[in-house]
Amino acid sequence: MAVFDFDFRSLFEISSLTGILVGTLVGMLIGALPGLGATVAIVLLLPFTYSMDPLASILMLVAAYQAAEYGGSISSIILGIPGTPAAAATILDGNTLARKSSPGKALAYSLSASTVGGLVGGVMLLFLSLPLSAIALRLGDPEFFLIGVLGLIAVAGLSARDVTRSFISVVLGLMAGTIGIDVISSAQRFTFGQAELLDGLHLVAVLVGIFAIAEILSMISTDLYRTFVTDKRGLSTHITFREFWRTGKAISLGSMVGSIIGIIPGMGAGASSWFSYSLARNMSKDPKSFGTGNPEGIAAPEAANNATVGGALLPLITLGIPGSASTAIILGAFIIHGIQPGPSIFSTNSTLVYGIFYGFLLACFAMFAVGKLLTPFFAYVLKTPNYLLVPIILILALIGVYASNYMIFDLWIALGFGILFFLLNKLNFSAPAFILAFVLSPILEESLRRALLISDGTYMMFFTRTYSIGILLIIFAIVVLSLWTQMKRSVRK
Amino acid sequence: MSYKKASYFALAFLVLLAAGCLWSASGLRDPRSRGSIGPSYFPIILSVLLIFLCGLSFVQTLRRPEDETLTIPNLRYVLAGIGAIAVFITLWTFLGVFYPLVFIFVAGLMLLFQPSAELRRLAVILVTSLVVTFLIYGLFDLVMGVRF
Numbered sequence: 001m002a003v004f005d006f007d008f009r010s011l012f013e014i015s016s017l018t019g020i021l022v023g024t025l026v027g028m029l030i031g032a033l034p035g036l037g038a039t040v041a042i043v044l045l046l047p048f049t050y051s052m053d054p055l056a057s058i059l060m061l062v063a064a065y066q067a068a069e070y071g072g073s074i075s076s077i078i079l080g081i082p083g084t085p086a087a088a089a090t091i092l093d094g095n096t097l098a099r100k101s102s103p104g105k106a107l108a109y110s111l112s113a114s115t116v117g118g119l120v121g122g123v124m125l126l127f128l129s130l131p132l133s134a135i136a137l138r139l140g141d142p143e144f145f146l147i148g149v150l151g152l153i154a155v156a157g158l159s160a161r162d163v164t165r166s167f168i169s170v171v172l173g174l175m176a177g178t179i180g181i182d183v184i185s186s187a188q189r190f191t192f193g194q195a196e197l198l199d200g201l202h203l204v205a206v207l208v209g210i211f212a213i214a215e216i217l218s219m220i221s222t223d224l225y226r227t228f229v230t231d232k233r234g235l236s237t238h239i240t241f242r243e244f245w246r247t248g249k250a251i252s253l254g255s256m257v258g259s260i261i262g263i264i265p266g267m268g269a270g271a272s273s274w275f276s277y278s279l280a281r282n283m284s285k286d287p288k289s290f291g292t293g294n295p296e297g298i299a300a301p302e303a304a305n306n307a308t309v310g311g312a313l314l315p316l317i318t319l320g321i322p323g324s325a326s327t328a329i330i331l332g333a334f335i336i337h338g339i340q341p342g343p344s345i346f347s348t349n350s351t352l353v354y355g356i357f358y359g360f361l362l363a364c365f366a367m368f369a370v371g372k373l374l375t376p377f378f379a380y381v382l383k384t385p386n387y388l389l390v391p392i393i394l395i396l397a398l399i400g401v402y403a404s405n406y407m408i409f410d411l412w413i414a415l416g417f418g419i420l421f422f423l424l425n426k427l428n429f430s431a432p433a434f435i436l437a438f439v440l441s442p443i444l445e446e447s448l449r450r451a452l453l454i455s456d457g458t459y460m461m462f463f464t465r466t467y468s469i470g471i472l473l474i475i476f477a478i479v480v481l482s483l484w485t486q487m488k489r490s491v492r493k
Numbered sequence: 494m495s496y497k498k499a500s501y502f503a504l505a506f507l508v509l510l511a512a513g514c515l516w517s518a519s520g521l522r523d524p525r526s527r528g529s530i531g532p533s534y535f536p537i538i539l540s541v542l543l544i545f546l547c548g549l550s551f552v553q554t555l556r557r558p559e560d561e562t563l564t565i566p567n568l569r570y571v572l573a574g575i576g577a578i579a580v581f582i583t584l585w586t587f588l589g590v591f592y593p594l595v596f597i598f599v600a601g602l603m604l605l606f607q608p609s610a611e612l613r614r615l616a617v618i619l620v621t622s623l624v625v626t627f628l629i630y631g632l633f634d635l636v637m638g639v640r641f
Contacts (some may be wrong), residue, residue, distance in 0.1 A: 001614070011556070024545065046635070051637050051638070051639075070534060071551070138563075140631055162550075162553075164546060164549050164550045164553055165550055167546055168546045168547060168550060170544065171539055171542050171543045171546060172543070174535075174539050175514060175536065175539045175540070178535060182521075182530070183530040184628065185531060185532045186520050186534040187522070187531075189517075189518070189521060189532060189536065189537075190514065190517060213578075215593055216574070217571055217574060217575070219570050220570050220571050220574050220606070221565055221566050221567050221568075221570075222566055222567075224567055224570060224606055225608055236582065239565055296560060335562050342608055345543050386606075387603060387606035387608065388603055388617075388618070388621055390574075390602065390606060391598070391599045391602035391603050391606070391622075392599065392625055394574070394578065395595055395599055395604070395629070397631075398578065398581070398582075399595075399629060399633060399641075402639075403633060403639045408582060408585065408586050411578075411582045411583065415575070415578050415579065415582070419575060420600055422571075424503065425504075426499075426565075427496070427499060427500055427563075429503075444535075445535040447536065448535065452530045452534075457530060482512070
């Protein structure tokens with residue numbers, strides 16, 4: 001099926017439209033709450049996907065991912081506290097503009113830039129995925145193994161915290177992924193005779209534990225009595241076309257940078273928004289005005305973090321390899337419905353893939369419409385005290401775990417992982433690195449073992465195939481970059 | 494507890510975990526596997542890698558010039574939250590009365606976490622818990638057909 005041969009009727013079915021709307025609402029709401037980002041929004045929605053059709057469920061998660069990136073800017077602009085890590089750069093000019101003149105104006109710049117950024121990322125996804133999957137079809141097991149390793153090294157190696165502990169988190173995630181029946185030999189591994197572990201650790205239980213329960217415990221610990229004061233007045237998100245046009249250059253810059261950075265595993269929306277912000281400042285006619293409420297300082301990072309979403313979906317769909325925790329969870333939704341993303345998905349599930357691509361663009365418009373109508377409401381929600389919010393999110397997380405697999409055992413798994421990562425996060429271990437490795441573990445192990453079985457146990461095939469050598473060179477470059485960053489940090493100390 | 498001390502405990506625990514996995518994996522056999530590439534191959538590599546990385550992190554922690562105190566603010570509330578989840582799961586397993594338990598869980602935690610007891614706040618908590626319980630019933634039971 002070519003790009004324009006898609007039957008748009010499937011996209012406008014009630015289930016798909018409901019998925020987009022629910023995802024947008026939940027994503028924007030969770031994204032707006034400080035401390036809870038896109039990952040938590042996707043995790044909380046994942047259990048609902050079991051009872052939905054594949055297109056609607058994936059569109060719901062993608063819409064939540066997209067809307068959470070904009071939602072993060074609501075608290076950045078109104079409170080000066082980033083709702084998501086990616087919205088931190090928006091504070092500099094967004095919060096200043098909100099204080100100086102109107103928060104609604106600042107939010108309007110953010111919303112329009114986020115929408116354009118999302119659309120650019122979506123268009124790139126639409127047109128680059130087929131050529132990339134054509135290349136991916138030429139890849140074999142050694143290359144898929146190396147691409148997985150590349151993703152893990154990028155996520156752990158470029159970690160801003162403790163690199164060694166990020167790698168430990170990767171290994172722990174890979175080990176957790178080996179629990180259950182081995183698909184090649186049918187041997188039981190690390191099940192301790194528990195029938196509940198034969199299929200391995202349940203993805204939703206692990207995700208909810210690490211990203212919802214651990215986050216909530218952390219919220220109880222540090223933010224239980226934090227109160228935010230917001231004012232509903234001046235929140236109407238309106239800018240004139242002339243005002244929008246003035247930020248055109250920053251939006252274009254942010255959109256391009258975000259789309260490209262999104263493809264690179266481990267970089268994510270945080271890196272792309274800061275990179276776009278500094279690039280927009282350096283290329284601006286008036287760089288000194290950045291930080292004093294310049295609309296370009298809002299537009300560039302907001303366009304970038306939304307464009308990153310489209311870019312991040314590209315390797316997930318074409319290679320089947322996620323580059324971040326959020327895309328790893330979306331991969332989980334594919335697996336739940338028995339669909340394995342990768343180069344062959346264009347021949348096996350082309351209607352679904354193009355549905356996702358066009359639905360992604362539709363989700364950008366939904367985000368714009370919902371943002372336009374409900375931003376004042378989401379801003380008001382920020383006033384909800386955490387002592388009311390925490391028990392509600394906790395019960396929804398627990399019910400979500402149960403509803404996804406109907407096993408009480410999974411609730412204990414979620415609680416265990418929640419406590420473990422609440423403590424490990426304090427010691428600079430990396431939850432995103434763990435989860436990415438956990439999701440990639442079966443893919444990595446199978447491709448490694450198949451490659452070695454074909455080559456009679458020799459690793460030489462990784463060094464004799466053209467694509468393998470290319471990927472190895474990229475891995476080498478990332479390792480060097482990581483070591484250089486580490487050295488720079490220790491010299492600075 | 495200091496950051497360094499907590500790190501040593503965590504790393505020692507992970508080394509023990511890796512040793513356990515290594516021992517368990519080395520007992521895995523697959524008669525059909527060629528050479529050494531069986532079900533134990535990947536877990537053994539990972540266990541050895543984990544022990545190596547923990548050793549590296551141990552040395553890095555040891556060489557860290559500064560130390561800091563690790564604190565968990567609101568520890569009793571954190572423990573109460575964990576305890577409440579554990580009690581909720583246990584009671585649900587043995588009693589099975591899901592929706593009343595949801596109401597008690599939500600209202601109980603809100604009451605526990607509220608900054609000060611006031612009559613108005615108490616009313617807000619009870620009404621919110623009731624609304625949340627009914628919303629969960631409506632969404633999961635009526636719309637999605639999930640039976641608890």
